[in-house]
Amino acid sequence: MSRTVLYARVSTSDQTAAHQLKQAEAAGFQIDETVVDEGVSGVTTRLAERPQGRRLADMLRKGDVLVVRWVDRLGRDYSDVTDTIRSFMKQGVIVRTIINSMSFDGATSDPVQMAVRDALIGFLAATAQAQAEATREAQRAGIAHAKERTDAYRGRKPSYTRAQLDTVVAMLDQGESISAIAQVTGLSRQTIYRIKDDRAEAEAALSRWAA
Incomplete structure (x- = not known):
């Protein structure tokens, strides 16, 4: 049957x-x-x-x-x-x-x-x-869009590493000049000034980017 x-x-x-x-x-x-x-x-x-x-x-x-x-x-x-x-x-x-x-x-x-x-x-x-191929392409586009939104939320990626940040903070605490710190770390003066003006945000930026 x-x-x-x-x-x-x-x-x-x-x-x-x-x-x-x-x-x-x-x-x-x-x-x-x-x-x-x-x-x-x-x-x-x-x-x-x-x-x-x-x-x-x-x-x-x-x-x-x-x-x-x-x-x-x-x-x-x-x-x-x-x-x-x-x-x-x-x-x-x-x-x-x-x-x-x-x-x-x-x-x-x-x-x-x-x-x-x-x-x-x-x-x-x-x-x-x-x-099916159109579905896959739409999924890829959606993932890329979501990643872009996530990156935007995290803000600009820090131009310094954890080691560089630690060095900047330590030299600032020792009273070293911005020029001396730039020479040692290889960072720009503008980056060092931003770290100096807002250390908490500098740390937070590294955390957001899991650096």
């Missing part, structure tokens, strides 16, 4: 397998079993490398229906997605998507239908990879 299996990949806290099951049922699927990979990135991890993804090839039989929200659930890139769908079709498994109600199976022997099917698989897999 054939079964209808929902495969759900949940990679972030705002996604849930229950939500994907609800979407499947709303699309008219009667799900017999749900297989879930939680905390798994779809843009870095192949289906065969996911704990539950590996189960699918063993548990599915000819005539079974594999339901996924979209083809991107089945791989990390174009090659992975297309290879996965074709592998399931060879097993006699029908792959269906919740979004747009796509259906892929290997039952047809008509060359034109096969060509159309394979072209559609390739197009959808390419689209999924493009979306």
Whole structure:
């Protein structure tokens, strides 16, 4: 007896397998079993490398229906997605998507239908990879933006090291001239004056930059 299996990949806290099951049922699927990979990135991890993804090839039989929200659930890139769908079709498994109600199976022997099917698989897999790459780029941009904001909060990076600051403070306490301190430490007179005028801030700047 054939079964209808929902495969759900949940990679972030705002996604849930229950939500994907609800979407499947709303699309008219009667799900017999749900297989879930939680905390798994779809843009870095192949289906065969996911704990539950590996189960699918063993548990599915000819005539079974594999339901996924979209083809991107089945791989990390174009090659992975297309290879996965074709592998399931060879097993006699029908792959269906919740979004747009796509259906892929290997039952047809008509060359034109096969060509159309394979072209559609390739197009959808390419689209999924493009979306994944756009997501990665957005993540990189977000990280860079956050880093810039953090650096701005920390202020300008100190032009002196811990050793130089300690030397400046010690020589100031000994009554040495600014010129003499600059010659010994290699720091500019302006930097030494700033340290002299506000030692607490000089220390705080080093702490903010973990220097």
